[in-house]
Amino acid sequence: MDLQLLEKTLEDQPAFRARQVWRWASQGASSYEEMTDLPAALRAKLAEEVPFSTLELVREAHASDGTVKALFHTQDGRAVEAVLMRYRDGRRSICVSSQSGCPLTCTFCATGKMKFGRNLTASEILDQVLHFRRIEPVDHLVFMGMGEPMMNLDNVLETCRRLPDVGITHRRTGISTVGWVPGIKRLTETDMPIRLALSLHAPEDALRSQIMPVNERYDLREVLAACEAFYERKRRQVFIEYVMLAGVNDGYAQAVQLAQILDPKIYKLNLIPYNPTDSIYDGSSRNAIDSFKAALEEHGLRATVRLTRGRDIDAACGQLAAKTPASA
Ligand code: SAH
Secondary structure, three states: OOHHHHHHHOOOOOOHHHHHHHHHHHOOOOOHHHOOOOOHHHHHHHHHHOOOOOOEEEEEEEOOOOOEEEEEEOOOOOEEEEEEEEOOOOOEEEEOOOEEOOOOOOOOOOHHHOOOOEEOOHHHHHHHHHHHHOOOOOOEEEEOOOOOHHHHHHHHHHHHHHHHHHOOOHHHEEEEEOOOHHHHHHHHHOOOOOEEEEEOOOOOHHHHHHHOHHHHOOOHHHHHHHHHHHHHHHOOOEEEEEEEEOOOOOOHHHHHHHHHHOOOOOEEEEEEEOOOOOOOOOEOOHHHHHHHHHHHHHOOOOEEEOOOOOHHHOOOOOOOOOOOOOOO
């Protein structure tokens, strides 16, 4: 729902009306009709003038593990994807997009190959969340869909301010970044206790620049310094994402290097099995991942291997490229 348009449409109404509408929407209402404490005439006016969502659902795919991927279009026809992950312990976690496409060109990521569209508005980000909230209660969220959230941080943070109303506390909200240093610094200064995750993927600059061109702009030293400052200020561990690429970043020496640059007090390392996209890379084998993990632990750095979800519907990390049925 376009919250600015909503406020404008309710200008001649008592101030609490917009809050009333938001309360219903944030608790999973699926139409103005349901908002029974609003006068009927006002409900009709809203239905007329403020589309219930800024996004149009184009397609929804359900994976065998319970993961749901939704493809939306914005009003100007941009593709946006979001994913709902259901865990056995009852957790319901949403992965949202902050941009349509992505201007960065990480060589292993499907989104990086898409044409960059634009930053999403806070309402467009929230509407991804509300879509899933209408299906069931949700409690965790990560900005790990399409785009680089730190390049759209105003809208991302505006979204975060509203998430607790939907049932997602700031502590259960995470922003993942390629290492966009100005964004990490701003997140460090916010009052919200949001988690930070860094897509690292390489233990030294030469390799990192090769697979993540953004490293030429903000190198490892600078990125890790920003993460350390975040930790000092917030006292919250930083998650490291490390996608395992066969023969590229999964060698023994690289594990040793990684253990040297990451202080286990500050960082929590997540090894991510590579999800196939049509790229030049192969994912490391299960064996290679286990050996890498053992090498890390031998050098004092604990790591977890991320469970891959939604792979059979191209909803896993790095696979959100808005394939349309025609091109799939
Ligand atoms: N731009 C931000 C937010 C996107 S998060 C960032 O990069 O952190 C998406 C995560 O999935 C990132 O860690 C990304 O590096 C990872 N990823 C990209 N392609 C992948 C693939 N094919 N398999 C597994 N993970 C991938």
